Structures are given as C-alpha cells and as structure tokens.
Amino acid sequence: MNGPALAERVTPASLFRQSIDWKELAVRGGLLLCASISVLTTIGIVVVLATESFGFFRHVPVHDFLLGTRWAPLLEPRSFGVLPLVSGTMIVVVGSAVVAVPTGLATAIYLSEYASPRFRSIVKPVLEILAGIPTVVYGYFALTTITPALRAIFPATEVFNAASAAIVVGVMILPMVASLCEDALSSVPRAQREAGFALGATRGEVATQIVVPAAASGVVASFVLALSRAIGETMAVTLAAGATPRFSLNLLESIQTMTAYIVQVSLGDTPAHTVEYQTIFAVGALLFLITLGLNVLAHRFLRGIHRIGE
C-alpha cells in the first residue's frame, strides 16, 4: 500500500487509450476469410449458371425451353423442350415422397412417442448410418433388387424404369425424414403431452392430435428438405431410371431426370460453348431455382417452429 495514490496510477488516459491488437485482427481476418469461402462459391456458381444460361437463351427462346415437350439436344432434329426432364424429376420426387413421407413420419412418431429409450438409442444411430450410405449403392440396390421385384409383379417393366428410381430415392430420404421429424416431435414440450394425458387422451390421440400439430412446422420443413434432396439426387436415379427423356407418366418405362441429363452431357464428348453444351447450364439453373424455392419454403416453416411456451 506504499505505491502511488489511486488517482495517479489510474488516469483516464492510461485506462482507455486504444492500442492496435494485431493478434485480434489476425484472428478476425482469418475467420472472415473462411466465412467468405462459401459465400463466394455460391456467388460464383450463380454467376456461371446465369451467364452460360444467357448464352443458351440467345439461341433457344425461353418459352420453347420451358414449355416444349420434346428433349433432344444431341440428336437431329434438335429440340430443347425441358418438360420431359422436369416430368422425370417430378415422377421421382412425388414417388419418393409417397414412399418416404408417411413412412418417415410414422417412424418418427413411433420413436418419439412410443419407443422405449433403449429401443430409440439403437434405432436412431441405425437411421444415421442409413443416411450415410453412398447413393451409388442405393442405385445398385435398385437395379439388382427393386427392379427384379417390380418385374415379377409387372412383367412390362423395363430394365431401367421410373418406379424403381422413385422407390429407391424414397428409401434413401426416409432416414432423413424420420430423423428430422423425430427432432421436431421430441422438441414439443413435455407439458403439452401431460396436458393431453391428463384429459384422458390415449397415446395415439396425444401423438396425432397434440404432438404432431404442435410440431407441424418442423415436420413440414423436414419434408421439404428431404424433397429438395430427392430433386437433386443424381447417381441412384441415373442407375435406376436410365437416360430416356420421355414426357409421360408411365412409371414402368425408362425416363431421364434433370440431374441425370447433366451427368450424361458432362461426361460425354460434347464440345464446350456449343448450344448442346450450354443446355446443362440452363437445366442446372432451373434445378437451382426449384431447390432454392423449396428451401425458402422450408425456412418459412422452420421460422414458425417455436410457437409453444413463451
């Protein structure tokens, strides 16, 4: 206590003077750099898609592209109607949704409302393993298992067919739907379930009339996210559904999805900067817009998720 008096030691100037902290600046700069990588990549992709698509649309009118029903960019007479690819993608998306949405929701309800903690602790990791299987394996599974099964039931089934692709994509996104739905259902406060039970509700009534509606936004968001994955799925559908662009709803025939077409051209020997080559950017841009729309929709639903409680 023999030092200088407090007022002398701590003057405002010495206390508040700013000095440049280089280490802090470096950390901040490094973090910003990492954060910008994904943003810059996204911008880059959008720019490439936009400029190449623009080149494409100088040769092909937009309405011919969007409304045409024949897709034959590589064969004479050429035709650039994208609807067969869109219909191919939609068959796979709708078909996989029919498989994955009810099954996934039912799985989630069982895990969240009925299963014992022990059972849940076994099944949840299995779901996650299922979600980690490479999609090419699912494609082989479709070719070697689902298609033969379909042909046994419907002999008219082609070797490559839309039904097989839709089913296998449904199986593929099922774990994602189940897992995300389960998260949404288990985030419903226990007080909601107790209120239901205390009013003489059965487990089924509590699950379907209290928990699922309370988690509706999360459940719907999980559907939308899973569907945008189904739209973007490439490998499994290429293997299972083949490469025949067809504007038809026959599930037993071969079709081609938008993604499968992009693969076909990217791997082929189509010269760059030709109209044929630019088609993949136009198709890619359309695909990007569709999934973007779905993701925006999903975020809308997710935003409304925390409505109970406060």
Added chain:
Amino acid sequence: MVAAHDAPLVPRPRPEIERSEGRMEPVAATPVLEAKGVSIAYGEKVAVREVSLQFLENRITAIIGPSGCGKSTLLRAFNRMNELIGDVHTTGNFLYRGEDIYSRDVDPVQVRRRIGMVFQKPNPFPRSIFQNVAWGPAINGLALKSELPARVEEALRMAALWDEVKDRLDDSGFSLSGGQQQRLCIARTLAMEPDVILLDEPASALDPVSTAAIEDLLFELKKRYTIVIVTHNMQQAARVSDFTAFLESGKLVEFGETDQVFTRPRQKRTEDYVTGRFG
C-alpha cells in the same frame, strides 16, 4: 385475503364448511381418494416413503412441504401420470372410491378421465380457446358435437373466464395472460366433468392478483369437486384448504385439519416448517 396475509397462521373462516353438520371430521365424509402405505421411487431414488392419507369428498386438501419433498410425485401418482416419465416404481395402494387404480385391469386413461390435473405452468394447447376446452370432451366422446359449445361455455363460466373470453373464443389460447391461461387450463379440466381435481402448484407462476382469482375459484369448485392442491406457499395452503398434509423427505410428517396443522401442530418439524424456521 388481506387478513390472511397479515396473520398467515390463522386460516380465514370457512362458514360453508362449519355449517355442514360436522362433516369436518375425516371419518364422517367419504374418502374419494386414498393412499395406503405408498412408496414411489425413480430408479434407485426413493421420492415418497410409506405415505398413507385420504382425500374427502368436496374438501380441499393441501399437500405442503419443502422443495424436493416428493409432494408433486405423490400428487401425480393419484392419476397415474408418473408412469409416463419412465423408470418409476410405485408400491402400496391407491384407492379411488375403494377401487385400486393401479390394479392390473385398470386402464390409466379411464383413471385420468375421472381424476383431472392442472399443472404448475399454464400449458394451453396451441389451438383456439374454444378448442382447448372442447378437445377433452370431444376425444372422450363425452358430448356430441352440437353439445360442445354449451359445455365449453359452462366450463369457462365455472372457471370464471367466460366474461373475459366470450367474444374471442377463436383466438389462440396463447393470446391470454398467464393467469387467464391457467384458468383456461382449469376450464379444460372442468369440461371433462371429473370427480377429483389435482392441482400441482397452480399459482406458482402467477402474479398475486391472478393467484387470488385462482384461490377464489377453488372455493367455488369444491362445492362440486374433491380437490387436492400441492403448494409450497404455506399462506395459500392456510387460506384455501380444509385439510393439510405436511411432507418432508418423502415422509408424511403430519396430516390433519388445516386449522390444527397450522395453529396446534402435533409434530415439532411441522411447527418449525409452518412458522418459517426452515423450508
């Protein structure tokens, strides 16, 4: 109410009870619910030990005790809510009008239809005010669809909420204030026309005005229902209840008429607790 705050140990007079020809005596009124030597354990942890008590018809019984004494666990055992949590082991007998509600052939859903419960925090459903009240009777087939509006109105009137919500029945239950939400939860329970209402610290999340409204409501409700209320608020127990059970560390220390428990406790621990020496 104010007097009770000034003199917390003296319950306010309850003339309607005094008039009812000696039914204050535990033996004279019918026990609606009864616990006989019950113990409840979560896994290895015993929460309630060898408790026996009974709840009489059209009476309010308060269960008091310090935090963690097992009072909520005991209450939730009376409509079989504990088993929904998981690893809960219950022994002893719980009798509802003489019938063991834990017997093998008893459906817990049926038990909960007769023995309703109101929780500590208001927990309305994310639905309209009307649907909050109508849901219970609807799923249990207690009323035709055409009868629901009348039933909802009656329940909301009994819960003293009707005048505040009659013009906005389609608004969300969450649009109400905390005190109104809790009365909505009570209305929801009343719409089931239960026999017994269990309340688990129903006013602990509410402000004093809302608390007073809930307490006044309990006096009305006990004309039709048997009521059990868990509370850590001793003044509240003294104000509203006819009988009081004092629980400590899962054991029943004392059980008797509220006047006696608060003014002439038989046990030293009870006296220490009700005079605020611990807890």
